[in-house]
Amino acid sequence: MTQHAILNNVQHRDLRVSVARGAEYGDDIMSALTFPEEFRNVQAYYxxxxxQDDQGGFQPVALFGLQRGENLFLEGSRWDAHYIPLSVQREPFLIGRxxxxxxxxxxxxxxxxxxxxxxxxxxxxxxxxxxxxHISNVLGMLHAGVESTQAYIQALLxxxxxxxxxxxxxxNEDSQSRLVGYHTINQDRLHQLDGNALEELSRADHLEPTFMAVASLNHMRDLVERYNRRYAHG
Structure with a gap:
């Protein structure tokens, strides 16, 4: 259940919000939304x-696990990475326009x-x-990021x-997991783009995040190793 309210300093004067980490706070999530301007920080860990969303569009996400409800970076009350995506940091706040x-x-x-x-x-x-x-700044960056993402996805398509x-x-023969339903950058097509296409992507600030997304895939091996360590012994 959710109960959204406009934050104000009268009704919520004494309200406090935990910044601790843990499954009990909703951190047991497989992925979280991100946006091109955040890719540099995200690609360092995830x-x-x-x-693909229900309307057939695409949205970039930082991947934390290989199955629903699984965050392989979450170890009890510790999140094992120095950067947490802003869409996770902002909880339980939202922005209203x-x-x-x-x-x-x-x-x-x-x-x-x-x-x-x-x-x-x-x-x-x-x-x-x-x-x-700080939360207000995070929400502002997220709002701007959502808007920039639309143009970025259109450029990729x-x-x-x-x-x-x-x-x-x-x-072993009895234990396996498969991650499906996601897309990545096609590196062959990226390398085959001509100068005009690359210049177009660069001028729109779409080229750097694309290379960041490509570089981030090196962490798939890390994710699999985290998965193996967590489940290898049942």
């Missing part, structure tokens, strides 16, 4: 792949909300804390740069 700008919303039913040891959102005088200011892929993980 594979970046492209997921109005005619005059953005509003910060909060999901009051989220497990992070109401923890007495969590981060305060407002000072005694009603002003936002540094934590809330224009040049036929997305291809589906499958990853098989096998321990």
């Amino acid at each position: 594979p970046i792949v492209f997921q 109005t005619a005059t700008g953005g509003q910060v919303h909060i999901d009051l039913d989220h497990p992070r909300v109401g923890d007495e040891t969590g981060q305060p959102l407002f000072h005694d005088h009603g002003g936002p804390t540094e934590f809330l200011e 224009k040049h036929d740069l997305l291809e589906s892929f499958v990853v098989d993980v096998k321990f």
